[in-house]
Amino acid sequence: MKVRELIKSFKPYEWEPSRKEIAEKIGIPEEEVLRFDLNTVPFRPEEILRALSEKLPSLPVNEYPDPSYRELREALSEYLKVDPENIMVTVGADEALDIMAKTFIDPGTLALVSAPTYSMYRITVEALGGKIVEVLRNPDFSDNMEALIEQSRKPETRMVFLCSPNNPTGNLTPQEDAVRLLESVDCAVMVDEAYAEFSGTSLVNLAEKHENLMVVRTFSKAFALAGVRIGYVVASRETIELLNKVRPPNSVSVTSLALAKIALEKADFFLSKAREITAERERFSKALSRIEGLTVYPSHANFLLVRFEKTDALKVYMELLGRGIVVRRLSGTMLENCLRITVLDKAANDKLLDALKEILGGKG
Numbered sequence: 001m002k003v004r005e006l007i008k009s010f011k012p013y014e015w016e017p018s019r020k021e022i023a024e025k026i027g028i029p030e031e032e033v034l035r036f037d038l039n040t041v042p043f044r045p046e047e048i049l050r051a052l053s054e055k056l057p058s059l060p061v062n063e064y065p066d067p068s069y070r071e072l073r074e075a076l077s078e079y080l081k082v083d084p085e086n087i088m089v090t091v092g093a094d095e096a097l098d099i100m101a102k103t104f105i106d107p108g109t110l111a112l113v114s115a116p117t118y119s120m121y122r123i124t125v126e127a128l129g130g131k132i133v134e135v136l137r138n139p140d141f142s143d144n145m146e147a148l149i150e151q152s153r154k155p156e157t158r159m160v161f162l163c164s165p166n167n168p169t170g171n172l173t174p175q176e177d178a179v180r181l182l183e184s185v186d187c188a189v190m191v192d193e194a195y196a197e198f199s200g201t202s203l204v205n206l207a208e209k210h211e212n213l214m215v216v217r218t219f220s221k222a223f224a225l226a227g228v229r230i231g232y233v234v235a236s237r238e239t240i241e242l243l244n245k246v247r248p249p250n251s252v253s254v255t256s257l258a259l260a261k262i263a264l265e266k267a268d269f270f271l272s273k274a275r276e277i278t279a280e281r282e283r284f285s286k287a288l289s290r291i292e293g294l295t296v297y298p299s300h301a302n303f304l305l306v307r308f309e310k311t312d313a314l315k316v317y318m319e320l321l322g323r324g325i326v327v328r329r330l331s332g333t334m335l336e337n338c339l340r341i342t343v344l345d346k347a348a349n350d351k352l353l354d355a356l357k358e359i360l361g362g363k364g
């Protein structure tokens with residue numbers, strides 16, 4: 001087959017093994033596997049599933065969804081306090097990234113990432129023949145704004161990818177830094193706010209004012225709908241119009257649209273769950289940092305970045321996996337010997353704490 005040259009050596013997204021694979025490998029039931037690697041919330045939104053089941057018999061599944069996803073955009077408009085014309089609905093945040101890359105990246109052009117960060121930015125840009133420039137964060141993981149501004153002024157730079165709270169470091173891009181970047185450069189600036197509900201801050205209110213800002217959000221995290229695949233972009237009308245030119249017209253299913261709409265009607269419930277998770281994050285973080293030889297970084301999201309000072313992180317990862325506990329391995333500059341741990345409920349988090357104490361022998 002005549003495959004594109006760049007695909008031959010393409011480095012794909014790396015997942016941890018599935019629940020089933022892990023359960024089979026270590027010989028435990030699937031439901032006993034504890035997944036601290038997915039950054040999802042530890043509950044199923046049963047009430048909204050029941051509400052959907054009542055609506056199912058009348059869902060017009062024989063027809064395509066309204067390609068503008070108007071109803072969900074109107075519900076989002078109320079939730080976010082922005083105009084529906086500033087919103088585009090996508091299949092998870094990941095489809096939003098793809099649509100942006102298709103809008104801005106020509107082969108050979110550059111996109112900046114504030115590294116380390118979420119690896120899909122690289123994948124979406126490189127798949128189109130664009131080049132990623134990693135602008136390394138400062139030692140405290142804050143964005144190196146001076147370097148980002150300098151690099152984005154190059155004529156070949158088309159996009160800047162920021163992530164706030166950043167996956168995997170957990171820190172925020174302060175609003176004044178984002179505004180400084182937006183006002184200093186004329187390329188597109190994407191701010192990924194997949195975890196915004198856990199931080200209580202957002203830049204969506206800046207989207208109408210700054211034409212080069214695109215904020216990406218998702219129902220996968222605080223809204224407990226990762227399996228449903230719904231995300232959205234908030235941007236100026238002009239930018240939304242550009243993105244809509246290459247957006248597939250019907251990629252979001254009518255069932256997903258219905259579920260997301262029901263979830264928004266119960267937004268207060270999900271936001272209060274997010275507050276519970278952030279309170280648990282603080283307890284969990286303190287307990288982890290009491291383990292010797294372990295550094296826990298501050299986080300504004302539903303996960304924690306930890307660094308093992310004296311033990312090989314891969315060894316810890318394998319030992320945990322053997323106990324049915326999956327955490328996220330990380331690689332790359334600034335993340336040496338680090339693992340990323342999702343904040344689950346207290347009982348699960350305590351199991352991880354006990355396992356770590358056992359593995360590190362109280363010493364780390």
Ligand code: PMP
Pocket residue numbers: 038039091092093094095118163167192194217218219220226229230231
């Ligand atoms: N952005 C970030 C920073 C993420 O961590 C993730 C998922 N882990 C995504 C986007 C993808 O989200 P979605 O499920 O909405 O595609």
